[in-house]
Amino acid sequence: MNGGLWHGAWRRLRANPAAVAALCIIAALVAMAFVGPWFSPNEVEALDWSHVASDPGMVHAHWLGTDRLGRDLYVRTLAGARVSLAVGLVASAVSLSLGLCYGAVAGYVGGRTDHVMMRIIEILSGLPLIFFVIFLTVLFGRSESLLFVSIGAVGWLTMARIVRGQALSLRRKEFIEAAVASGASSARIIFKHVVPNVLGPVIVYATLSVPQIILFESFLSFLGLGIQEPHASLGTLIAEGAGEIEAAPWILLVPGVFLTMLLLCLNIFGDGLRDAFDARERR
Amino acid sequence: MLRYFLKRLAGAIPTLFIIVTLTFFLIRAAPGGPFDQEQTLPPEIMANLQSAYGLDRPMWVQYSRYLWALVHGDFGPSFRYKDFTVTELIGQGFPVTLELGTIALSLALVLGILIGSFAALRSNSAADHAAMALAVAGIAIPSFVVLPMLALLFGIHFRWLPVAGWEAGSIRHLVLPVVALALPPLAYIARLTRGGMLEVLRSHFIRTAIAKGLPLHTVILRHALRPALMPVAGYLAPAVASIMTGSLVVESIAGLPGVGRYLVQGALNRDYTLVLGMVILYSTVLIGMGLLVDLLYAWLDPRIRFER
Amino acid sequence: MRPGGAGISPPPADAAAALCVTNLEVSYARPDGTVAAVRDVSLSVGPRECIGIVGESGSGKTQVFMAAMGLLAENARARGSVRFEGAEILGLAPHPLNRVRGSRLTMIFQDPMTSLTPHLKIGVQLAEVLVAHRGSSWREAKREALEALERVRVPEPQRRLRQYPHELSGGMRQRVMIAMSLLGRPSLLIADEPTSALDVTVQAQIIDLLRMLRVELGMAVALISHDLGVVAGLADRIVVMYAGRVVESARAGDLLRSARHPYSALLLQCVPNLRDARLERMPCLPGQPPDPAAPERGCAFAPRCPRASERCARERPALRDLDGAAQVACHHPLSP
Numbered sequence: 001m002n003g004g005l006w007h008g009a010w011r012r013l014r015a016n017p018a019a020v021a022a023l024c025i026i027a028a029l030v031a032m033a034f035v036g037p038w039f040s041p042n043e044v045e046a047l048d049w050s051h052v053a054s055d056p057g058m059v060h061a062h063w064l065g066t067d068r069l070g071r072d073l074y075v076r077t078l079a080g081a082r083v084s085l086a087v088g089l090v091a092s093a094v095s096l097s098l099g100l101c102y103g104a105v106a107g108y109v110g111g112r113t114d115h116v117m118m119r120i121i122e123i124l125s126g127l128p129l130i131f132f133v134i135f136l137t138v139l140f141g142r143s144e145s146l147l148f149v150s151i152g153a154v155g156w157l158t159m160a161r162i163v164r165g166q167a168l169s170l171r172r173k174e175f176i177e178a179a180v181a182s183g184a185s186s187a188r189i190i191f192k193h194v195v196p197n198v199l200g201p202v203i204v205y206a207t208l209s210v211p212q213i214i215l216f217e218s219f220l221s222f223l224g225l226g227i228q229e230p231h232a233s234l235g236t237l238i239a240e241g242a243g244e245i246e247a248a249p250w251i252l253l254v255p256g257v258f259l260t261m262l263l264l265c266l267n268i269f270g271d272g273l274r275d276a277f278d279a280r281e282r283r
Numbered sequence: 284m285l286r287y288f289l290k291r292l293a294g295a296i297p298t299l300f301i302i303v304t305l306t307f308f309l310i311r312a313a314p315g316g317p318f319d320q321e322q323t324l325p326p327e328i329m330a331n332l333q334s335a336y337g338l339d340r341p342m343w344v345q346y347s348r349y350l351w352a353l354v355h356g357d358f359g360p361s362f363r364y365k366d367f368t369v370t371e372l373i374g375q376g377f378p379v380t381l382e383l384g385t386i387a388l389s390l391a392l393v394l395g396i397l398i399g400s401f402a403a404l405r406s407n408s409a410a411d412h413a414a415m416a417l418a419v420a421g422i423a424i425p426s427f428v429v430l431p432m433l434a435l436l437f438g439i440h441f442r443w444l445p446v447a448g449w450e451a452g453s454i455r456h457l458v459l460p461v462v463a464l465a466l467p468p469l470a471y472i473a474r475l476t477r478g479g480m481l482e483v484l485r486s487h488f489i490r491t492a493i494a495k496g497l498p499l500h501t502v503i504l505r506h507a508l509r510p511a512l513m514p515v516a517g518y519l520a521p522a523v524a525s526i527m528t529g530s531l532v533v534e535s536i537a538g539l540p541g542v543g544r545y546l547v548q549g550a551l552n553r554d555y556t557l558v559l560g561m562v563i564l565y566s567t568v569l570i571g572m573g574l575l576v577d578l579l580y581a582w583l584d585p586r587i588r589f590e591r
Numbered sequence: 592m593r594p595g596g597a598g599i600s601p602p603p604a605d606a607a608a609a610l611c612v613t614n615l616e617v618s619y620a621r622p623d624g625t626v627a628a629v630r631d632v633s634l635s636v637g638p639r640e641c642i643g644i645v646g647e648s649g650s651g652k653t654q655v656f657m658a659a660m661g662l663l664a665e666n667a668r669a670r671g672s673v674r675f676e677g678a679e680i681l682g683l684a685p686h687p688l689n690r691v692r693g694s695r696l697t698m699i700f701q702d703p704m705t706s707l708t709p710h711l712k713i714g715v716q717l718a719e720v721l722v723a724h725r726g727s728s729w730r731e732a733k734r735e736a737l738e739a740l741e742r743v744r745v746p747e748p749q750r751r752l753r754q755y756p757h758e759l760s761g762g763m764r765q766r767v768m769i770a771m772s773l774l775g776r777p778s779l780l781i782a783d784e785p786t787s788a789l790d791v792t793v794q795a796q797i798i799d800l801l802r803m804l805r806v807e808l809g810m811a812v813a814l815i816s817h818d819l820g821v822v823a824g825l826a827d828r829i830v831v832m833y834a835g836r837v838v839e840s841a842r843a844g845d846l847l848r849s850a851r852h853p854y855s856a857l858l859l860q861c862v863p864n865l866r867d868a869r870l871e872r873m874p875c876l877p878g879q880p881p882d883p884a885a886p887e888r889g890c891a892f893a894p895r896c897p898r899a900s901e902r903c904a905r906e907r908p909a910l911r912d913l914d915g916a917a918q919v920a921c922h923h924p925l926s927p
Contacts, residue, residue, distance in 0.1 A: 126520065127524075127569075128524040128527055130527075134546055135558070135562070137550040137551070215425055218427075219425065219427065219528075222427045223531060223547050224551065225551070238431075239427075241431070242536050245431050245434060245446070246439055246446065249435050252432075256428045256432065259428060260425075264419070264423045266423075267423040268419055268423075486705065487700065487702055488709070490662060490700070491700065493661075494660055494698045495719070495723070496688075496689040496690070496692040496720075496724060496775075497689070497693065497720075498689060498723065499685065501719070505719070510709070583710065584710055585710050586755070
């Protein structure tokens with residue numbers, strides 16, 4: 001395992017001002033999502049009928065305004081952010097493990113199995129994910145576990161491809177042969193040797209897939225196919241706000257800006273991470 | 284060249300067939316039925332409804348009847364919108380979605396290639412960094428955030444464009460939706476073009492072209508552009524998929540009478556034939572796009588035409 | 592072994608040189624310091640002369656001519672003077688430079704496999720030279736392209752015009768490159784390792800072709816190679832370069848019979864048969880050329896030189912004129 005690879009990558013990452021700034025902003029946003037509500041006296045579900053759809057201001061500590069039902073936007077947005085982040089992380093973990101296992105097996109076993117497994121991925125890659133989700137919704141109706149499955153389906157294909165590529169090249173390396181010679185079982189080899197060495201590109205891709213997943217979840221929630229009542233994610237909040245832009249644009253802008261900042265910084269950081277790991281990309 | 288195309292076409296038709304078949308059986312095999320949402324109906328009425336829609340026949344009968352109808356362009360009645368057949372619904376909505384999507388794709392291609400090429404030629408300059416920063420923004424920011432913000436700015440604040448709505452033949456109503464829809468693919472295409480162009484500019488044959496004393500615009504347009512666009516060609520099918528997905532949201536926000544909302548509504552209402560019809564429609568478009576891309580590859584790189 | 596072409600003697604010293612390089616320096620700015628590729632090279636090519644430039648990879652022999660053609664990389668800095676037919680071309684902007692390069696001053700490269708544009712037909716790649724430089728019509732230009740292909744002995748030229756580069760063999764592609772470089776009636780053709788990527792038999796054909804064309808068209812040729820055999824068959828004069836400088840320059844016949852600089856002598860000795868020498872690294876010469884990023888101290892060849900003295904390590908020898916139109920940069924040159 002290359003300790004040197006990690007050191008070099010970390011150094012390059014630190015030297016990238018955009019990536020570092022993005023990371024700080026992400027940390028700040030996440031912190032706000034969990035700690036922010038403590039600063040406000042308002043409750044997430046509290047309906048303040050005397051201040052419906054009000055503009056941001058100091059009125060009744062509704063710093064960022066209220067929505068159609070008088071709910072405080074500051075608290076509500078942060079709650080939505082928590083939901084989006086939670087879904088994002090869980091689904092990322094699902095997609096990561098799925099892709100990792102699938103790819104490691106395909107790459108290590110090789111031969112016909114690999115061929116078939118890759119064909120399946122090829123076919124699935126061509127279809128827009130939204131169709132898959134819509135399909136499942138038609139079949140099974142709306143449910144939240146379904147949501148996790150379908151959102152987790154974002155990104156596992158590419159992850160599997162990356163892992164399989166690495167596994168294929170590692171298969172031939174000496175230390176694998178040594179492990180085989182010493183009688184280790186296939187499963188042990190895969191998990192103890194192949195997986196750790198694949199970690200670099202996997203980390204990069206995992207980081208880049210988090211914003212994709214959060215985006216997809218928001219997209220589904222926006223359409224009404226995602227998070228259901230009573231929970232609300234940033235996508236649901238934005239959907240509520242989209243209908244009100246003429247009268248009360250803040251209902252859209254607050255969660256919209258939060259989501260945008262989150263996605264933007266995650267992407268910038270992911271790009272920076274990728275550049276740090278892949279020396280060839282630097283120009 | 285013709286043989287290459289026919290070979291590709293022959294491969295595409297079975298794919299479509301498989302999709303239709305799979306879709307049909309999967310939907311039929313699902314738990315629950317299209318009438319579950321209704322309040323419990325008396326069994327006789329239920330039976331009548333089933334028979335009217337042909338749901339009481341054996342599966343293979345339903346399947347063959349469906350295929351037969353498909354070949355005649357008949358997607359069957361919508362289970363939800365009782366007065367319309369799916370064909371009629373698609374006929375009303377598809378032209379709008381098609382117009383929206385085609386303009387968005389063209390815009391993304393033209394601007395994306397221009398910006399990407401420009402960034403590559405001025406690589407590592409301020410303009411290059413600015414362009415690539417905008418590209419990151421385009422990819423990251425969701426269309427359902429961009430569109431309302433654009434509507435807010437140009438529709439409400441400046442009052443230059445209508446906020447939403449649709450009039451047949453009107454350009455003004457399409458501007459904001461098209462821009463919101465085109466932004467992510469535009470950003471990707473700009474990045475891909477820049478990368479492809481930088482790669483190609485280091486090639487030996489570009490060195491030869493420069494050594495021949497050809498003016499820069501000839502070197503770029505005649506020698507560098509086609510190979511530089513290979514990655515963009517590879518992205519075309521995903522770009523169409525992205526635009527299809529984006530149109531669901533954009534049509535909904537902008538109130539466009541396109542066909543995207545049928546897909547969403549169909550899912551929420553569990554309207555079998557509608558969803559089936561939409562999936563077939565979109566799959567056909569995607570497969571057609573795939574064929575087009577294959578042709579495009581052959582044009583960009585003549586070596587591919589000669590492959591067995 | 593025959594020195595030079597068909598007995599063409601070098602032109603008198605006062606005839607206007609086709610190419611005159613004076614005190615050329617080329618360096619590259621890299622993140623970890625500057626690298627000197629060419630460190631003060633002066634040479635000239637007479638109007639119908641053929642000179643061969645010989646050296647290991649890294650000697651700077653290619654960079655000299657890349658500088659002349661304006662093909663240096665973005666991070667390269669060139670200083671000095673390069674005059675083509677009397678006019679200064681070093682540092683010239685692309686637009687005025689394009690009037691000369693590709694027409695009167697042309698260059699062919701080492702790798703015919705990758706030097707032609709894969710998606711354009713041969714005919715287009717040939718004809719565009721004339722369309723760009725002379726404003727010919729495409730039909731007119733294609734006709735001349737056909738003639739050019741015939742001149743370089745490409746079989747079935749009419750058919751070749753409509754083909755793509757990947758449909759031609761390496762040798763044929765190099766002939767096409769030569770044809771491309773002749774269309775503008777050049778006064779100087781620079782050939783950078785034109786045969787290195789080709790089979791031995793094809794190599795001989797290409798060199799014969801160059802020899803014949805030189806006589807037919809009366810043009811000057813600068814032949815760059817690490818292969819003395821290739822150079823010996825064509826050059827009137829040979830210039831030997833080492834570590835970014837010229838170490839010897841003499842008439843081909845004189846140098847091949849008795850080189851004055853120890854490096855040139857070793858080059859000659861190392862080669863069992865000059866017809867198929869391959870000299871990327873000297874197999875019988877110990878050591879490596881100096882690191883171009885390191886500063887110079889004394890003679891660059893001293894560490895590997897059998898005649899090196901203490902003075903050589905301390906003081907860099909300047910290029911001096913010797914009798915017989917030869918020059919040498921050495922404190923202890925060999926006697927003739």
